Amino acid sequence: MFLRAKVRKKDGKEHRYFSVVENRRIGPKQQKRMAQRTVLYLGEINDGQEAAWRKSLEVFDESCQRYSTLSLFPEDREIPAEASSSIQVKLSEMELRRPRMFGNCWLGCELWRQLGLQAFWEEKLSSQVQRETVPWEKVLRLLVVNRLIEPGSEFRLHRQWFDPTAMAELLETDFAVAEKDRLYRCLDRILEHKQALFVHLRQRWQDLFAAPFDVLLYDLTSTYIEGEGEQIPQARYGYSRDQRFDCKQVVIALVITPEGFPLAYEVMDGNTSDKTT
Structure with missing residues (x-):
C-alpha cells in the first residue's frame, strides 16, 4: 500500500487530496495488468499528517536492508512490542453495520x-x-x-x-x-x-447577529386539513392558497426580520380575510 495524491485547482489555489491505495493484478492469467484500488480516502491533509501516514505505510525489510511498502494492517505479522497503540485488522473481513446519519x-x-x-x-x-x-x-x-x-x-x-x-x-x-x-x-x-419563546428568540437574534428590528415583514399563508377537522375550532372554509377549496383550512400569520429571522406567528380562523389581520 502507498499514498497517492491528486492535485486539483480551486479558486486559483492548488489542493492535494490523498488516498491510501494498493496495487492489484487483474484480468485473465495471460493478460494480467496492474490496477490500483482505493483502500481509504484521506482527503486534504497537512504535511505532518502526510508524513505520519507515509511512516505507517512503510516498513523496513531487514533481509534487503531497505524500506518497502507493506499492508497497512498486516494480519500475518506480529505487532511489535514498542507499538503499544497499534492493532491488527483484517480488512477483508471488515463490515459496515447499522450506518446512521450523524x-x-x-x-x-x-x-x-x-x-x-x-x-x-x-x-x-x-x-x-x-x-x-x-x-x-x-x-x-x-x-x-x-x-x-x-x-x-x-x-x-x-x-x-x-x-x-x-x-x-x-x-x-x-x-x-x-x-x-x-x-x-x-x-x-x-x-x-409561545409568547415567552418569541421574547427569547428576539433576544437571541440580537445577541448572535445584532439583528435590527426597525423594519419587520408580515405575511400570511394557509394550510388545509384532510377530513372534517371537527376538533379544530379554527378550521374553516376560505380562500385556499393551495387551491383546495374543498378542504377546511387555518390561516397562519408570520412576522420576520428582513434577514429572515422569525419573531412571532399566529394561527387564525381559516376564513380570515387578509385585510382584517
Missing part, C-alpha cells in the same frame, strides 16, 4: 443549543419531567431536528426516520423518545409558552 443531526442539535433552546425548554418543561421517562425537551428537540432535516409526520418519524439516525446517541436516550403517542402529545405542552 453530521446533519449533530448540526441540528448544535443549532438548538446555540439558540439557547435546550436551556429554555428544560426550564419551561421541568415541572413535567417527574411524570415522564423521557424529558419533554428531548422529544421537542427530536421533532425540530426532524423538521429541519427531513420534514414529515410524527408517525413517519416514529416508523422510519429515527432508527437510521444518530439521534438516540445525541439525545442520550433510546427509542422511547420517538414513541408515537409521546410525539403527538409534545406540541400541546409547549403552546402555553
Whole structure:
C-alpha cells in the first residue's frame, strides 16, 4: 500500500487530496495488468499528517536492508512490542453495520443549543419531567431536528426516520423518545409558552447577529386539513392558497426580520380575510 495524491485547482489555489491505495493484478492469467484500488480516502491533509501516514505505510525489510511498502494492517505479522497503540485488522473481513446519519443531526442539535433552546425548554418543561421517562425537551428537540432535516409526520418519524439516525446517541436516550403517542402529545405542552419563546428568540437574534428590528415583514399563508377537522375550532372554509377549496383550512400569520429571522406567528380562523389581520 502507498499514498497517492491528486492535485486539483480551486479558486486559483492548488489542493492535494490523498488516498491510501494498493496495487492489484487483474484480468485473465495471460493478460494480467496492474490496477490500483482505493483502500481509504484521506482527503486534504497537512504535511505532518502526510508524513505520519507515509511512516505507517512503510516498513523496513531487514533481509534487503531497505524500506518497502507493506499492508497497512498486516494480519500475518506480529505487532511489535514498542507499538503499544497499534492493532491488527483484517480488512477483508471488515463490515459496515447499522450506518446512521450523524453530521446533519449533530448540526441540528448544535443549532438548538446555540439558540439557547435546550436551556429554555428544560426550564419551561421541568415541572413535567417527574411524570415522564423521557424529558419533554428531548422529544421537542427530536421533532425540530426532524423538521429541519427531513420534514414529515410524527408517525413517519416514529416508523422510519429515527432508527437510521444518530439521534438516540445525541439525545442520550433510546427509542422511547420517538414513541408515537409521546410525539403527538409534545406540541400541546409547549403552546402555553409561545409568547415567552418569541421574547427569547428576539433576544437571541440580537445577541448572535445584532439583528435590527426597525423594519419587520408580515405575511400570511394557509394550510388545509384532510377530513372534517371537527376538533379544530379554527378550521374553516376560505380562500385556499393551495387551491383546495374543498378542504377546511387555518390561516397562519408570520412576522420576520428582513434577514429572515422569525419573531412571532399566529394561527387564525381559516376564513380570515387578509385585510382584517
